[in-house]
Amino acid sequence: MSLIPSFFGSRRSNILDPFSLEIWDPFKDFPFSSESQFAKETSALVDTRVDWKETPEAHVFKADLPGLNKEEVKVEVEDDRVLQISGERKMEKEEKKDTWHRVERSSGKFLRRFRLPENAKMDQIKASMENGVLTVTVPKVEVKKPDVKSIEISG
Numbered sequence: 001m002s003l004i005p006s007f008f009g010s011r012r013s014n015i016l017d018p019f020s021l022e023i024w025d026p027f028k029d030f031p032f033s034s035e036s037q038f039a040k041e042t043s044a045l046v047d048t049r050v051d052w053k054e055t056p057e058a059h060v061f062k063a064d065l066p067g068l069n070k071e072e073v074k075v076e077v078e079d080d081r082v083l084q085i086s087g088e089r090k091m092e093k094e095e096k097k098d099t100w101h102r103v104e105r106s107s108g109k110f111l112r113r114f115r116l117p118e119n120a121k122m123d124q125i126k127a128s129m130e131n132g133v134l135t136v137t138v139p140k141v142e143v144k145k146p147d148v149k150s151i152e153i154s155g
Helices: 037-041
Strands: 050-054 058-064 073-078 082-089 108-115 126-130 133-139
Touching: 050 108, 058 082, 073 133, 082 133
Parallel strands: none
Antiparallel strands: 050 058, 058 133, 073 082, 082 108, 126 133
């Protein structure tokens, strides 16, 4: 169930998502909007979806970036434990002799940021890209089990 009524746009939004950088625009779907229809159709890459799972050894982020290669994607970590994934897909050049019937593939810039937990090993982060899927692995600090020493009870 959406918290924002559907007349504000057809996309479902979760305003309670602390990692969402989505900004709600109440005028987005009105006829006098400053965005053209073409710009709306090609801006889907901005909403790049990222999965974040935690295993016993690491935090693993996976982002679907079809059609992009690793040179078009940047993975950065800021001092305050913020992981940033960004990039850009360039729009295909339009030839005068071409007739476009449909434009559904997205183009444009994207940026996702995640605050990493205290147990992240910031100096051992690894990223790989295979078949349009970016995988960022953030190892976790090993939790040291406390030394338990039995104390004999006298008496």
